[in-house]
Amino acid sequence: MAPSILDLLRRGDLLDGDIDAAVDAYLADPSVRSCVLHALYRIDFTEIAAAMHASASHFPYAGERDSRQALMCALLLHRPRLVHPPVAAACG
Numbered sequence: 001m002a003p004s005i006l007d008l009l010r011r012g013d014l015l016d017g018d019i020d021a022a023v024d025a026y027l028a029d030p031s032v033r034s035c036v037l038h039a040l041y042r043i044d045f046t047e048i049a050a051a052m053h054a055s056a057s058h059f060p061y062a063g064e065r066d067s068r069q070a071l072m073c074a075l076l077l078h079r080p081r082l083v084h085p086p087v088a089a090a091c092g
Helices: 005-011 016-028 045-056 064-077
Strands: 034-037 041-044
Touching: 005 016, 005 041, 005 064, 016 034, 016 064, 041 045, 045 064
Parallel strands: none
Antiparallel strands: 034 041
16 A cells, blocks of 8 residues: 555655645646645645545535545545656646
8 A cells, every 4th residue: 555645744755845835726626636846746636625625524614724634634644646757846
């Protein structure tokens, strides 16, 4: 099974700044469908958003300020795909 984003952070393969940049990119433009981190890991915001909305349905009173935290939690549990060959790190 592929490691989660949290696993990659724990191993030092990703940095907090990588995650913050991905979250900022998605919140600035929710039409962003994927993001490549460290030229090796492609995260899929379609999967992440689906997980985030599924868990948010259990907490209907969560406000807008909680959206970043919900996105961050869903992102940390996401299992990115390894990119072969490595590509330039970018979101979009």
